[in-house]
Ligand code: SF4
C-alpha cells in the first residue's frame with residue numbers, strides 16, 4: 358500500500374488560501390490512505406469539522422461537502438462525484454499524490470488542494486505504525502535477501518551487506534529503525550541459508566527504476 | 578610502479594597510515610597546515626571524503642596537495658555522494674594526477690552532517706565500488722566493458738568494523754570486499770584489544786584476510802569529552818566503559834589518552850595478522866608524532 362499522512366491543519370489552510378467562492382469539497386479515498394488513517398470517512402469528517410471551526414471563527418461562510426471515493430486515482434470513481442467537483446470552489450484531496458494528481462488531470466478546472474504528504478510504499482506493522490518496504494525499482498531481487506528489500510529498507514541501499522554503523526540490530530540513522538541487514542541475517546540464519554548472501558552482487562541496473570526516466574507500464 | 582604503501586605491505590613491513598580531514602576552506606594552506614603536522618609520520622595519508630557527511634575540501638584536492646608535499650595519499654571515496662559515473666571519472670583523474678591508493682567506503686548517512694536535507698546517491702555500494710575500480714585496474718575497462726586508453730594503476734582498500742553486529746554478517750561482507758578487489762583493510766578505531774584479537778582470529782580462520790592486509794585503526798583520545806563524543810557520535814565506533822572510566826578519572830586526560838593509544842598499538846603490533854596501524858587523529862593532529870615516537874614507529 359501507499360503510506361502517507363495528512364498535512365498539518367495550518368498548512369492546509371495556507372494552501373487553501375482564499376478560495377474564489379465558499380464551496381469546499383473534501384475528497385477522501387477508501388484505499389491506501391484510508392488504511393494510513395488519513396482519508397477514510399472519519400478523517401474526511403474530522404477535516405471538515407476543523408475547517409468549519411476555522412470558517413466560523415473568521416466568519417468566512419464556507420460550506421462543506423465530503424465524500425470518500427473507492428479509489429481516488431481512478432477516473433471512474435472520480436466521475437461519480439463530477440457534479441460536486443464542478444460545483445466546488447476548492448477540492449481538498451485526502452488522496453495520495455497519485456489521487457490528487459488524477460483529480461487535477463481529470464478535472465482541469467478544479468482547484469485541487471493536496472492535503473496529504475505521500476511517503477512511501479509500505480505496510481502497517483501495528484496500529485498507526487507504517488514501515489517502508491519497497492521503492493519501486495522495477496526489477497525485484499528480494500529473493501536474494503530473505504525477502505527483505507535492501508533498497509527500501511537499508512538507509513544506504515547497500516546490496517552486499519551491512520555498513521559499519523549498525524548497532525544492536527538498528528540502523529545508524531536512528532535507534533527506532535531496524536537495520537535491514539540485521540533482519541536479513543536473523544532470517545537467513547534461522548533457515549540455515551546464509552549462503553544466499555555470500556556471492557558478490559554487481560552494480561544494479563537502475564534503468565527500470567525512476568533513474569531510467571518516467572515510467573509507463575503497458576499490460577497486455 | 579607500486580606506491581610506498583603497496584610496496585611495504587608486499588615486503589611484510591609494518592606500515593603506518595594517518596588520516597587527514599580536509600578543512601572547510603578553499604585555502605590550500607589550511608589543508609597543508611594539518612598535513613605538515615603529520616608529515617613524515619606515516620607511509621601513506623588517508624584524505625577523507627566529506628567525513629561524517631560534512632562538506633569539506635574534496636578528497637581529490639587534498640590528495641594532490643599531499644603529493645605536492647611528497648606525501649603518498651590514500652583517496653577516500655564514499656558512495657554517498659557519487660554515482661558510478663562520477664567515481665570512475667574521479668579515479669581516472671586522480672590516477673592521472675598521481676594518486677594510486679583508493680579506499681572505498683559507503684559513507685556516513687547525510688543525517689549526521691551539515692547537509693541533512695541532501696539527497697544521497699548510493700547508486701553502488703562500497704563492495705560494488707571495489708568491483709568497478711578493480712575492473713578498471715585489472716582489465717583496463719570501464720564498467721560496461723569499454724576499453725580505457727590507459728588503465729589506472731590502483732591499490733584498493735576497504736574499511737571493516739571489527740565490532741559490528743551481527744559479526745558473522747559483517748565477516749561475510751568483508752570477505753566480499755576482498756573478493757571484489759580490496760588489498761588492504763583499514764579498521765575502525767580499536768579500544769577493546771581482546772575483542773579485536775578475537776575478530777582477527779575469526780577473520781583468519783575464515784580465510785577472509787588471506788587476500789588483504791589488515792591495518793588496525795587507532796584514535797588517540799585527547800580528552801574525556803572527545804572520548805564521549807566518539808563513543809556516542811561516531812557511527813560504528815565502540816568505546817568500552819573501562820576506557821571511558823580511565824579517561825574520566827585521569828589527572829591528565831590527554832596523557833592518559835596517549836597511554837591508551839600507545840598500549841593499543843603495542844598490543845596490535847604483536848598480533849600476527851596485523852600489517853600496520855591507521856592513526857585517525859580526529860582533532861588532535863599534534864598528538865600523532867609524539868604517539869608514534871613513544872611507540873618507536875617514527876622514521
Ligand atoms: S527490489 Fe525493487 S521491486 Fe523489489 S521490493 Fe525492493 S524496490 Fe521493490
Ligand code: SF4
Nearest residue numbers: 511519520528529536
Ligand atoms: S545500519 Fe543497516 S540499514 Fe542502516 S544504513 Fe547501515 S546497513 Fe543499512
